Amino acid sequence: MASSEPRRLSLEIARFPLKTPFVIARGAKTEAVTLVATITQGEATGRGECTPYARYGESVDSVVAAIESIRGAVEAGADRAALQRLLPAGAARNALDCALWDLDAKISGVPAFQLAGLHAIAPCVTAFTLSVGTPDEMAQAAKAAAGRPVLKVKLAGAGDAERLAAVRAAAPDSELIVDANEAWRPENLDQNFAACAAAGVVLVEQPLPADQDSALALKKWPVAVCADESVHDRKGLAALRDRYDLVNIKLDKTGGLTEALALAAEAEKLGFGLFVGCMVASSLAMSPALLLAARARFVDLDGPLLLARDRPHGLRYDGSILFPPEPALWG
Template identity: 45%
Template sequence: MVEIVSATVERWPVDGAFIISRGAKTHVDVIVCTVGDGTHVGRGEGTAIYYEGETAEDCAVAITAYRGPMDRDSVNRGMDSGAARNALDCALWDYEAKRTGVPVWQRAGLHAPVAVPTAFTISLNDPAQMEKDAQTAATRGFALLKCKLTGEGDRDRIAAVRRGAPHVRLIVDANESWAEMDVAAEAAALAALGVELIEQPIPHGHEEMLRGVQSPVPFCADESVHTRDDLNKLTGFSAVNVKLDKAGGLTEALALTAAARARGLRIMLGCMLGTSLGIAPAFLAAQGADWVDLDGALLLAKDRAGALAMRDGMLLPGNLWG
């Protein structure tokens, strides 16, 4: 019988610093859940949703405290969405694949995974540094850059990024920082610089702020959408950022993607900072997404052995998980 073997916290250094409007991160703490039956073992990784008050330590406690049946349906009914459930849900997917010899993508009814182009994040910084970082990323082969913004001086930042990487596609993440701004005017200014998507310009819980806003660039909900239950409250968004840590695992992420598409919403498949163990299940969910933003492991100083490979901005299938 499968049971939880362990739930541990690991710290992984960031390559330099990961800077957004809420602050800078120099490391990320991830929760690694291991399940097994004495013969077969499965692993899953989660990263705490810090803006929801989660910590890696609390997530590890929540996993070990789970006493329900050890199947994915029961776990998804018995635990709240978030990083703890993500780690356990993904560990169970991995275990099932190892026990049966049937890969996760096949068990989930997905197509065999192929390489996907991923965005690369340009951290929030002064325009000159963001220009330099964009040039470096473009030189590495990334054709899609995601720029972190702060609600002040954003047009100058994106103009600088465009100078550094004139031919890349651009998306931006305001991280809820445009509450006091003319969102429509800011969107129009960024559209003139070639920005094709704006992520979460307004604070979650205040989705009505986008009602009636006319924008030449689509808005993508991130903090506003964790699971399918959140779709009804969306106003003014035409895309959703699906993240396994928010959704609480691959099971809900796939269900959320299907429900969002049924409503005519476009899909970004995103991630938190984390290693390739956490990115691997998201890579399967990213097949067919409109935008893929799975650079969470690429921003670390090092990754796990057997990490997903990168080539010319393309994320390649691996055998670390599932």
Template identity: 55%
Template sequence: MVQLTVRHEAWPVRGKFTISRGSRTQADVVVAELSDGTHVGRGECLPYPRYGESVEGVIAEIEALGGPLAEGLDRRGLQSRLPAGAARNAVDLAFWDLECKRAGKRHWDLAGLPQPGPVTTAFTLSIDTPEEMGRKAAANAERPILKLKLAGPDDLDRVEAVRANAPKARIVVDANEGWTAAQYSALVPDLQRLGVVMVEQPLPAGDDAALAGIERPVPVCADESCHDTATLAALKGRYDMVNIKLDKTGGLTEALRLKQAAEAEGYGIMVGCMLTTSLACAPAVVLAQGVALTDIDAPLLLAEDRDPPLKIEGSLVYPPAPALWG
């Protein structure tokens, strides 16, 4: 029998984080803990309004599991008990952490995976004026990958400013559903010229069929359009890559399945994160082994983080210490 506790935590952002849907000055996360009386497992998620989630709603979803958990609900049973999303993610990750502590093993051992090494993360520049994004690019010019949040009339100017101030960096851009197919097609020659290697979710999910009818010389990655393995079939012909995030898949259990299925279908893999602490990003390190692109820089965007945090040297993110997770 395991006992459940759940709480809301607010973590301040370093400055302000802005995408096409608005700005944030803090990360409002939900933490689930599972205790067997000896060991405690933790998992963290970020309720996302874009997916109809709220802190209160996610907490209620998790609290409703108290009875089933006391009656023996385990991680495998959880997969059908809750839909993919933030609530299931927090509990799934808490189960993984608890199982690791009980067994005295690391999460990659339980998953039957090789020991992970460090991964290189993209560093995100949120939407701002071209001048300000150029300034931020200059301050991070030595980072190997910069990810630009876009979705506005000055997007090309923003990319131009970043490229001028970070000439060596690989650049990926994320429109967060803010473009049209015509905008992608109009921008793509200049994006190629500026060395952009990927465009993330240019069109709104549910309105992205047009991607199947246009050339995509700069690969397009599904984010809001790809949640779990059930959503994979609808992406065929529209996307070249998929962005796997634990809060979308509903935990590491399903994320590992999605990664395997997407690779089998020939998609390039990106592993991303929400605006969360190191606790939520820690499981993504093992998921990010061998993928085309990793974007788990959220701890770098916060003013404060867990103790201990993920070890991050520059843009190199190391596997978590057992005291953090897994």
């Protein structure tokens, strides 16, 4: 939205301790470290939160440097369209893009969901994530979360069949989706998919490393397969049609809500189902992704549920039901 008033950009590192360690196939962490971009114009302020991710070659310092490299353009009034040309997809662009959506909503007085062409944002059901552990540890975690309708089970390769059986026994009524985080290999696909089918799993997310996922095209698997690390934005999406049934859209991968909306539209056009995911971060990072939730078969926006504390005006969760953000938070 046009405004003649000057802009000011500020950056802040935010740290959120986790309730328990978050463990996936490639490591563990005890806190979420995010970067918040705040753009102020007159009386209006927009914020966006990103999570730098080492898997994609990012660090807090590298993301700060990327944002600082275009500070002049942002403060001179670069809009969301210009931002897509100024930075590549990734965490840095995500923070700025979401801050600009929020700023435009605040300046115009029109909610971000309406700016995106939506009539409303409805509450949705989010998956709840279980970290990798021993079968006994995961069974205990699953038992504690057994009342939740959808559980996302992190896997790690060796021992996954035992983990799945333990989780299923502890949470017999929950819909299970699993995330291997690239830990499987082509030679064990058959046995791992068989274990998923036996446990009643409905979705397998990123079973193979992104550079080895061509093996997924060899046959039709008994459980739907979703791309995560293999897809960031629209580039290369068409080449994945013979490998995946769904794509996981994360704003830190797409570089913000602008590309996420475009990716969703292109994915739907190509016949993919949609999965909306997140990094472990605060409610500020989840809020823009909620604009995609109504289109998704699965929503995994449970980041704040894993934190020991969220930021002020955080999203409201009633069990696994996630409600839209208040304007004081975002949008």
